[in-house]
Amino acid sequence: MKLTDEEQALRAGAFGRAAQWAIAHQIEVGRYLGARDFVAVSQAHVMADTESLGLAGVEWLEQLARLPAQERRVRISTITDPRGTDFAAAHKLKQQPWMVDLERRAIGALEALGVLMTNTCINYQTIMPPVLGEHVAYGDTGVVIYCNSVCGARSNFEGGPSALAAALTGRTPRYGYHLEERRRATLVVNVGLTPRELNDWGALGGIVGRLAGDYWQVPAIVGIERVPTSDEMKHFGAALASYGSVALFHMAGITPEARRLDQVLAPGHTVRSHEVGEAAIRAFQESYAEAIETIDVVVFSAPQLSLIEMAQVAGMLAGRRAKIPLLVVTSPQVKGDADRMGLTARIEEAGGTVLSGMCFYQSYAREMAEANGWRRLATNSAKLVNIVGGYGYRPALMSMPACIDAACNGGRL
Numbered sequence: 001m002k003l004t005d006e007e008q009a010l011r012a013g014a015f016g017r018a019a020q021w022a023i024a025h026q027i028e029v030g031r032y033l034g035a036r037d038f039v040a041v042s043q044a045h046v047m048a049d050t051e052s053l054g055l056a057g058v059e060w061l062e063q064l065a066r067l068p069a070q071e072r073r074v075r076i077s078t079i080t081d082p083r084g085t086d087f088a089a090a091h092k093l094k095q096q097p098w099m100v101d102l103e104r105r106a107i108g109a110l111e112a113l114g115v116l117m118t119n120t121c122i123n124y125q126t127i128m129p130p131v132l133g134e135h136v137a138y139g140d141t142g143v144v145i146y147c148n149s150v151c152g153a154r155s156n157f158e159g160g161p162s163a164l165a166a167a168l169t170g171r172t173p174r175y176g177y178h179l180e181e182r183r184r185a186t187l188v189v190n191v192g193l194t195p196r197e198l199n200d201w202g203a204l205g206g207i208v209g210r211l212a213g214d215y216w217q218v219p220a221i222v223g224i225e226r227v228p229t230s231d232e233m234k235h236f237g238a239a240l241a242s243y244g245s246v247a248l249f250h251m252a253g254i255t256p257e258a259r260r261l262d263q264v265l266a267p268g269h270t271v272r273s274h275e276v277g278e279a280a281i282r283a284f285q286e287s288y289a290e291a292i293e294t295i296d297v298v299v300f301s302a303p304q305l306s307l308i309e310m311a312q313v314a315g316m317l318a319g320r321r322a323k324i325p326l327l328v329v330t331s332p333q334v335k336g337d338a339d340r341m342g343l344t345a346r347i348e349e350a351g352g353t354v355l356s357g358m359c360f361y362q363s364y365a366r367e368m369a370e371a372n373g374w375r376r377l378a379t380n381s382a383k384l385v386n387i388v389g390g391y392g393y394r395p396a397l398m399s400m401p402a403c404i405d406a407a408c409n410g411g412r413l
Contacts, residue, residue, distance in 0.1 A: 148247055154177055206386065304359065
C-alpha cells in the first residue's frame with residue numbers, strides 16, 4: 001500500500017503505540033482486500049457489546065487503555081453500538097452479575113481511549129448523521145447500509161478491531177464502498193407494492209437481501225411510490241443487510257445517488273432484474289408464524305426505536321395492559337426525550353419495560369431465554385426474526401399493532 005508521510009509516521013510510532021498497532025493492522029487488511037492506499041475518515045462507530053467482545057476482547061481493550069494517555073487516544077469522533085445490557089434493568093432480565101461486570105470493564109477501557117459511549121445503532125437518527133460523500137468507518141451493518149444508501153456517505157462493514165483502528169488513525173483502507181465503481185447497481189428489483197407497516201418494509205428488505213445474496217451486490221429498487229420515512233428506511237435497510245450482507249442499496253428517484261436509475265447503472269452493462277409483489281411479502285411474513293399459537297415475549301428492538309416509534313407504542317398501549325413481557329428498546333438519546341415527554345412512563349404503566357442503550361440479540365439472548373422461560377417471540381423487526389432463531393427462539397414477524405395485541409391478550413395470537 002502507498003503510505004503518506006503521516007501514515008509512515010504512524011507506522012513508526014510517532015503518534016503512540018495504539019496508533020502504531022492500528023496502522024499495522026490496517027495495512028494488513030488493506031493488502032488482503034486489494035486497497036492501493038488509505039482514505040481519511042471523519043467518524044468511527046465501534047461494536048461495544050461484551051457478548052461480541054468476549055473476555056479476551058475486553059482484556060485486549062484494557063491493555064490499550066493502560067498505555068499512557070498521550071499514546072492511546074482516538075483521533076476522530078468515535079461512538080459505540082449498543083451494549084449488552086441496560087444496567088438499570090439487568091436484574092429484571094435475569095442477566096448475571098458477571099455479564100454486568102464485563103460491561104463495566106469494557107466501558108471503562110473504551111472511555112480511557114476517548115470513545116464516546118453513545119450505545120446506539122441509530123446514530124443516523126440521533127447523533128450527527130454523515131452527509132453525502134463523507135467517508136466514515138462504521139461497524140454495525142444497519143448503520144452502514146442506512147448511511148451509505150440514505151445519507152450517501154461511504155463506509156464498508158468494519159469489524160470491531162478495524163473500526164477501532166480507524167478511530168486511532170483517522171483513516172481506513174480505500175476499497176469497497178469507498179470507491180465509485182463499487183457503488184453501481186448490480187441488480188434491479190421492481191416492486192409492485194409500496195409497503196405501509198414497518199414489518200412490511202422489513203419483509204421487503206429480507207426478500208431483496210435473499211435475491212442479492214452477498215456483500216458485493218448493490219440492489220436498485222424501482223417502483224416505490226412515495227418517499228419512505230426514516231423509520232421505514234431503517235427497517236428496510238436493516239433487514240436487507242441482515243438477510244443479504246448488503247451494505248448499499250439505491251431507490252430510484254429517492255436516494256441521493258439515484259435521482260434517476262441510469263445514474264447508478266454502468267453504461268453499456270446489463271444487470272439482472274427481479275419482480276417482487278404483495279404475495280411475496282405476505283408469504284415471507286407467514287413463514288415466520290407457522291404453527292405458533294401463543295407468544296412468550298414481545299420485543300421491539302433491532303434497530304433501536306426512534307422517538308416516533310416510542311410515541312406509537314405508547315399510543316397503542318393507552319388504556320390497555322401487557323400481560324406478558326413487552327420489551328421496548330431504544331437509544332440513550334431517545335430515552336431521555338421519551339422520559340421528558342412521558343412516553344416511558346406511559347409504556348411502563350401499561351406493563352411494558354423500556355430498555356436503553358442495549359440491543360436484544362446482543363444481550364446474551366440465549367441466556368435470557370433460558371432464565372425467563374422465553375421460547376416464542378413476536379416482533380415487528382425482520383432483522384430480529386432473522387437472528388434470534390440462532391439463539392433458540394421461534395420468532396413471529398408481525399405488525400406493531402398485532403404485537404401490542406399479543407402482549408395485551410396474554411400471548412394469544
